Amino acid sequence: xxxxxxxxxxxxxxxxxxxxxLLSVGLSFxxxxxxxxxxxxxxxxxxPESGEVKAQWITAQLKTQKEGRLAEETDQSFSYTCRxxxxxYWLGSNVPVVLFFARLSDERIxxxxxxxxxxxxxxxxxxxxxxxxxxxxLNEVSLPGFAATxxxxxxxxxxxxxxxxxxMLNTNLLKVAFPAKTHVAETMSSYSEVREALVERxxxxxxxxxLHGKRIYSFRDISIPPFRDVIEEGSxxxxxxxxxxxxxxxxTRRLFVQLLHRALGEMVHESLAYWRDRRYLFWxxxxxxxxxxxxxxxxENKTSRKVVKSYKRDGETTPSYFRHDAFHANFVRIAGEWxxxxxxxxxxxxxxxHEFRYASDRMSGIKRLETNQSVxxxxxxxxxxxxxxxxxxxxxxxxxxxxxxxIAAVRCTGRSVAGERGRRGKNANGEGTA
Amino acid sequence: xxxxxxSHLPEPLLEFAANGRHxxxxxxxxxxxxxxxSTERTKEIRLGVVGSSQTVGKLGDWLRRCEGGxxxxxxxxxxxxxAFPGSTILGPFRCSFDVGTRHVRILSQSVISRIVSExxxxxxxxLAVEAFTNEVKDLAEQDQPPQVxxxxxxxxxxxxxxxxxxxxxxxxxxxxxxxxxxPEDVPVVDREIENFxxxxxxATLALRVPIQIVWPTTYDNDxxxxxxxxxxxxxxxQDEATRAWNFFCALYYKSGGTPWRMVRDQREYSATFMGVxxxxxxxxxxxxxxxxQLFDERGEGLILKGGPxxxxxxxxxxxxSALDAFNLTRTALQSYKKEHGNYPARLVVHKTSxxxxxxxxxxxxxxxxxxxxxxxxxxxxxxxxxxxxxNSVYPPLRGTAxxxxxxxxxxxxxGSVDFFRTYPGLYVPNPLVLHAQRRDTPxxxxxxxxxxxxxxxxxxxxxxxGALPITLKAARQVGDxxxxxxxGTTPDPRYRFYM
Numbered sequence: 001x002x003x004x005x006x007x008x009x010x011x012x013x014x015x016x017x018x019x020x021x022l023l024s025v026g027l028s029f030x031x032x033x034x035x036x037x038x039x040x041x042x043x044x045x046x047x048p049e050s051g052e053v054k055a056q057w058i059t060a061q062l063k064t065q066k067e068g069r070l071a072e073e074t075d076q077s078f079s080y081t082c083r084x085x086x087x088x089y090w091l092g093s094n095v096p097v098v099l100f101f102a103r104l105s106d107e108r109i110x111x112x113x114x115x116x117x118x119x120x121x122x123x124x125x126x127x128x129x130x131x132x133x134x135x136x137x138l139n140e141v142s143l144p145g146f147a148a149t150x151x152x153x154x155x156x157x158x159x160x161x162x163x164x165x166x167x168m169l170n171t172n173l174l175k176v177a178f179p180a181k182t183h184v185a186e187t188m189s190s191y192s193e194v195r196e197a198l199v200e201r202x203x204x205x206x207x208x209x210x211l212h213g214k215r216i217y218s219f220r221d222i223s224i225p226p227f228r229d230v231i232e233e234g235s236x237x238x239x240x241x242x243x244x245x246x247x248x249x250x251x252t253r254r255l256f257v258q259l260l261h262r263a264l265g266e267m268v269h270e271s272l273a274y275w276r277d278r279r280y281l282f283w284x285x286x287x288x289x290x291x292x293x294x295x296x297x298x299x300e301n302k303t304s305r306k307v308v309k310s311y312k313r314d315g316e317t318t319p320s321y322f323r324h325d326a327f328h329a330n331f332v333r334i335a336g337e338w339x340x341x342x343x344x345x346x347x348x349x350x351x352x353x354h355e356f357r358y359a360s361d362r363m364s365g366i367k368r369l370e371t372n373q374s375v376x377x378x379x380x381x382x383x384x385x386x387x388x389x390x391x392x393x394x395x396x397x398x399x400x401x402x403x404x405x406x407i408a409a410v411r412c413t414g415r416s417v418a419g420e421r422g423r424r425g426k427n428a429n430g431e432g433t434a
Numbered sequence: 435x436x437x438x439x440x441s442h443l444p445e446p447l448l449e450f451a452a453n454g455r456h457x458x459x460x461x462x463x464x465x466x467x468x469x470x471x472s473t474e475r476t477k478e479i480r481l482g483v484v485g486s487s488q489t490v491g492k493l494g495d496w497l498r499r500c501e502g503g504x505x506x507x508x509x510x511x512x513x514x515x516x517a518f519p520g521s522t523i524l525g526p527f528r529c530s531f532d533v534g535t536r537h538v539r540i541l542s543q544s545v546i547s548r549i550v551s552e553x554x555x556x557x558x559x560x561l562a563v564e565a566f567t568n569e570v571k572d573l574a575e576q577d578q579p580p581q582v583x584x585x586x587x588x589x590x591x592x593x594x595x596x597x598x599x600x601x602x603x604x605x606x607x608x609x610x611x612x613x614x615x616x617p618e619d620v621p622v623v624d625r626e627i628e629n630f631x632x633x634x635x636x637a638t639l640a641l642r643v644p645i646q647i648v649w650p651t652t653y654d655n656d657x658x659x660x661x662x663x664x665x666x667x668x669x670x671x672q673d674e675a676t677r678a679w680n681f682f683c684a685l686y687y688k689s690g691g692t693p694w695r696m697v698r699d700q701r702e703y704s705a706t707f708m709g710v711x712x713x714x715x716x717x718x719x720x721x722x723x724x725x726x727q728l729f730d731e732r733g734e735g736l737i738l739k740g741g742p743x744x745x746x747x748x749x750x751x752x753x754x755s756a757l758d759a760f761n762l763t764r765t766a767l768q769s770y771k772k773e774h775g776n777y778p779a780r781l782v783v784h785k786t787s788x789x790x791x792x793x794x795x796x797x798x799x800x801x802x803x804x805x806x807x808x809x810x811x812x813x814x815x816x817x818x819x820x821x822x823x824x825n826s827v828y829p830p831l832r833g834t835a836x837x838x839x840x841x842x843x844x845x846x847x848x849g850s851v852d853f854f855r856t857y858p859g860l861y862v863p864n865p866l867v868l869h870a871q872r873r874d875t876p877x878x879x880x881x882x883x884x885x886x887x888x889x890x891x892x893x894x895x896x897x898x899x900g901a902l903p904i905t906l907k908a909a910r911q912v913g914d915x916x917x918x919x920x921x922g923t924t925p926d927p928r929y930r931f932y933m
Binding site: 167170171173251299335379 | 438440457460461464512513516821824826828834839840842853860
């Protein structure tokens with residue numbers, strides 16, 4: 001009597017499950033025929049977007065279990081111990097071998113690249129593979145791993161199609177909303193005369209106004225104090241802001257940007273100071289204080305950041321210099337809208353305000369150390385600071401919005417950089433980058 | 435919901451011999467050979483060498499060492515630092531590089547001493563320029579002159595002529611991270627000796643033999659050049675195989691070879707790319723002068739010196755008068771026609787400053803007169819205000835582009851590179867902003883693809899992720915040389931004399 005064993009039937013079910021899963025993530029799979037000595041089939045790497053293939057193969061060995069607990073199974077992991085002869089067979093292969101492990105009852109499949117796992121001699125002696133049940137799951141996220149398996153195996157110069165993964169990129173943009181009306185009034189005074197008059201009468205007057213061609217422009221109402229006394233009586237008027245920006249090309253646009261800078265400076269003047277020489281705003285520090293910490297909600301979590309930090313020489317009690325978080329504000333016009341592009345930088349002072357003698361050395365030092373991640377964190381802090389949900393907004397002032405929830409979070413079909421995990425803080429030249 | 439159109443462009447392919455294609459310069463050359471390779475005749479590149487007895491000797495040792503190949507740097511990225519397979523006919527350039535005995539010139543110790551002991555900086559530089567120029571001239575006037583002359587600078591001369599620069603200005607400070615993240619050009623030419631380099635290149639232009647300046651640090655692992663400016667003291671020399679790659683690639687191109695070219699779709703119009711830039715005259719106060727860098731897809735570069743720049747009152751940016759813009763473009767296109775027999779169907783103009791209305795008028799008139807119907811004017815400011823950040827240690831991928839609106843797009847030409855499996859730079863990369871002020875090409879993607887490909891058309895380096903397209907990359911080198919070319923003389927238009 002002819003028979004097909006239960007084990008053969010389960011094995012075949014596993015092959016079908018694996019084939020379906022691989023096809024669903026965009027790979028092709030060719031099962032082996034009956035002449036199989038420990039390789040069940042081949043999968044070919046394929047560019048999921050263009051469909052391009054380059055004859056880059058991975059051989060697949062599948063172990064299938066119908067149901068029940070796997071060897072040494074916990075919530076996180078399980079293990080599989082290879083037979084010596086299988087191991088020798090696989091390690092002698094001239095293409096990468098991946099061991100898949102399937103469980104029919106919950107249709108889960110895990111994978112491990114044999115050569116990568118057994119590159120370690122100690123592991124090879126035990127012949128044991130430990131599967132991480134989360135990380136080693138076969139799904140779309142595994143694709144970069146497959147590509148890395150092949151590229152680790154192939155001769156240098158081979159181009160391995162890498163898997164596209166969707167990733168979120170953040171921009172450094174904040175959308176600017178500004179009042180629909182701009183106030184204008186005539187004055188006979190020069191800029192310094194206006195300022196002096198305001199200081200004399202009102203102490204610390206607002207800075208969110210500009211003077212151009214005998215006219216004062218501001219988003220705030222300038223027919224009332226403190227401005228009432230410096231403008232020509234009866235000359236005050238309001239103009240439509242958007243019409244004004246469009247009216248006279250570059251010159252008006254420049255004035256408008258200037259006004260936005262002033263409005264921004266006014267909005268943050270309690271916490272930040274402007275450093276004219278290098279044109280950035282930086283965190284002020286309280287008298288006698290040595291640090292300042294700012295707590296905020298970043299892209300994901302609540303966090304805090306030392307926005308002013310002091311540096312002491314060994315054995316000294318007073319700081320030799322301070323590092324202040326700072327940013328350049330760039331106002332840019334995109335598709336008819338105005339955005340604030342944040343360019344984070346640092347201010348180095350000797351006493352909390354005056355520039356430190358070796359500021360430029362410190363600056364190039366820190367810029368050398370900054371990574372994508374650290375600059376992103378810096379931008380997260382500034383955008384949280386500039387878009388405070390709780391702070392009351394002064395009337396007639398410009399305000400800033402995070403674009404699209406997070407700061408301009410845009411979906412992107414990017415390629416993953418294979419092999420980037422585990423080499424944090426090192427760049428290609430082997431130099432540390434913090 | 436505000437969302438910008440984000441996309442990722444695949445790495446452009448380059449073309450090598452026998453239609454071979456690869457995204458990477460070095461693997462393409464190894465697998466297929468240079469695009470102009472032909473089996474019909476063996477190519478030999480005759481090199482001349484000028485230097486001190488020491489530099490000539492050590493350089494000679496290294497050239498012989500390179501014949502057998504230089505092993506790869508030990509690295510976790512198998513594709514980033516490949517071995518140099520050798521400088522013989524079997525090597526990636528499929529030709530031999532030979533130094534004939536008649537083509538070696540040794541500067542006497544007394545000449546070197548005179549340069550080194552000269553107290554006045556300017557005089558020291560001119561003495562050094564003169565010493566090298568005389569020898570190059572002698573070589574160039576031989577019956578069978580060398581195709582490229584290597585100027586192997588002795589350490590003493592480098593140290594003498596490199597002390598020329600005052601403290602870097604604030605502007606330089608700001609640019610530092612971006613600049614330093616560019617792959618270093620090897621043979622190493624430091625900014626400090628740009629005066630010497632520019633003057634020497636300008637002086638040898640008329641001799642019609644390109645020169646290659648090389649520092650001892652390129653061929654001698656023990657060489658030490660004292661750094662006079664602490665600011666730039668961190669620059670490290672690349673690994674030896676990379677140095678060999680870059681050195682021989684530059685020699686190959688300078689000798690008239692074409693190592694690789696851009697892959698163009700047959701269905702696309704024939705295009706040429708022109709960079710327009712300004713450089714400051716020698717005295718630093720004179721008006722800026724314009725230059726044009728014209729490149730076609732084969733990588734033939736033409737360099738032209740144009741008229742003086744005018745300063746715009748409102749933004750103080752230099753710009754060309756309509757007539758000068760017209761003349762510059764017209765001459766550039768005529769030179770192109772001389773070379774190719776016809777005008778290109780399409781002209782792409784790159785500029786680092788905004789296109790002034792007068793310039794546009796001049797460019798357009800020249801384009802019309804040359805019966806070019808399709809033109810794209812792209813303004814690429816030095817820095818992009820808009821940046822992107824991944825949630826990872828590594829920056830966005832090279833090729834990441836974000837469309838801002840109809841007229842503006844940002845493009846990452848430096849970034850994480852899949853093929854290298856890392857971010858091969860230091861510091862956070864700055865994307866390019868492409869601002870189209872005239873755009874006849876309806877498809878932004880084509881413009882982006884071309885710009886990305888043009889970043890790979892720099893024959894001074896073999897790592898393909900150059901930050902700037904060659905049109906603008908060349909501008910910097912060209913200005914430093916053209917300022918030494920006296921007014922009224924027409925400098926050699928071939929790019930290989932300037933790189």
